[in-house]
Amino acid sequence: MSNIKEVAARAGVSVATVSRVINGGSVVRESTRKKVEAAIRELRYSPNFSGRSLRTSKTGKILVMLPSLKSFYSTLVASTEKTAKAHGYSMLICHTKSDKEAEKSYLELLKNKMADGVIFLSTRLTAAEMNTLAREYPVVQCCEYVRGSNTGVVSVDDEAASFEAVTALIARGHKRISLFGAERVGTASDREAGYRRALASAGLPVDREEIYYDNHSAESGRRRARRMLEAGRKPEAIFSISDIISLPALREFYEHGLLCPRDFSLVSFDGSEESSVSIPALSTVEQPREAMGREAFLELYNRLNDPDYEARIIRLPHRLVLRETIR
Amino acid sequence: MSNIKEVAARAGVSVATVSRVINGGSVVRESTRKKVEAAIRELRYSPNFSGRSLRTSKTGKILVMLPSLKSFYSTLVASTEKTAKAHGYSMLICHTKSDKEAEKSYLELLKNKMADGVIFLSTRLTAAEMNTLAREYPVVQCCEYVRGSNTGVVSVDDEAASFEAVTALIARGHKRISLFGAERVGTASDREAGYRRALASAGLPVDREEIYYDNHSAESGRRRARRMLEAGRKPEAIFSISDIISLPALREFYEHGLLCPRDFSLVSFDGSEESSVSIPALSTVEQPREAMGREAFLELYNRLNDPDYEARIIRLPHRLVLRETIR
């Protein structure tokens, strides 16, 4: 593998000049630039990242932590990456599987100076851990975030969106509305809050039996449905905090002869690609994925360039999309 | 940020000794090891990756190229990563969006010595490009691969699996079997070959009008269905080369009042998570994702440790899963 020295030798100049040609911005005579560029081409030279970043202590890379690879994230991170690229950064995806250890091991990349900052699309860190991290490195949380952390945040107004979704169910005349929720942290808790407020402001009681907690996985969707049926209840209307959960739940009900919207209504959250393709198509709260991905990077970028930049909370507008799962 | 020198000073030893403690394998007196470890802890020291890899010219990282973030890949790369970790490697995901330029720009990471090898789960490179790459770096292709490349390959027997899938359709008495295919390269072409062989060996003609080409995206599934309907044809039986295509197609037919399996049958390919959750549940050829992810790394690992390792083609067993989309 060729290095800068060989290029310099071949072009008959010093390494400093080669460096200047590579990085631009300095004055180099046109003729020597040509020589150097020719040498670079002939030797198929490509600068060594370690050497460079050792010297400059910059990497031009950011991390994006993903709990899983779902198409929901595909457009979101594509947007992040596009924006990053436009600002001279490249992006590395870290697949955490919602595993705290995995997350921490990826964060080593930050400590090892392999990356300059990180965007979380979900995290298992505590607020305290997040804060120590954010004190030292640029951090932004997107979509999902832990409360009480002083990092940048990009999200929709989960509470308001959920209020709206549940209110739509109530407007259709539903009285018994179940919640397919999750551990009461982060957005799950906000979405539950919206659910509760909607019921309250319609004068409906919150029946604790109608709240089904579980984790965020696909299988858990089926489990919630099964639990409901095993409790001897049939669904009338359901507000589910994520499409990921809704689809398998729908499937489980279907296997028990219960169809949507014939037998019950469902409104869900995320606006994933699957939501418009499934049969029946999901009514769901759509998150502005492109904008979120973009804003997440921009917020990070501010901090990247200014250690004193004060982290912001950015709320983006959601959109309630009513499709076939509501009567 | 602390460096090895500060640790050495604090522990009252030389940097060489600190390095020996960090990397293990060398003889260090127990008492000094303790001192060094204490110093490391107190300074919250973490070795600088650039310094290390500059010196060793090893990175301990591999790249995984993904065309998109679909849950199909989630378990596959989780398996790759687990195996990689067990062998002391970590994994970086590159989201190529099936874009050749994006792919190439990620390959810079190889040239820049940011990573030691790469696994492609789909590529836009030509066989020639792939070969030049593979001559210089460890490369493995998994699931999807370009023909005539001398890289490691891990896949199912696409032709045989497709033959089996289409034969199942024929066994159900279907005579007019459409193909939802794609540009005739790589696995798409093998799957088409299996489709043709199945028809041929059943004595059925191949009707070119019944072959619908398009790309690999979700929207393209709807397009194929629409094209079929606009041509005034109704589906009788369909073999689709990917679940990604099948689901939107099913949806499109559904919107035109055509239901599966009532009005037609469909067998698809991949065995994605969605295939078992959709309504109706897809009949599909399941690929052994875990095994594929694991084997892909292992094959890469061989080459990583031995530049003269001869690349292998590894075929893993598929499984035809018949569910609700077949009568």
Added chain:
DNA sequence: AATGACGGTGAAAACGATTACATTCCTGTG
């Protein structure tokens, strides 16, 4: 008591880039 072996440690040279500073080369002006 001299010798050798060996466990433990340190000094210093890489690795490949960037960059402050020094130096040389031009060119235009008095």
Added chain:
DNA sequence: CACAGGAATGTAATCGTTTTCACCGTCATT
């Protein structure tokens, strides 16, 4: 023609590691 001064280039230090080689004790062997 000498010289100032900017433009272009070179020299060498530096970033944080690993690793070779040399060195120093200590201890067993003769």
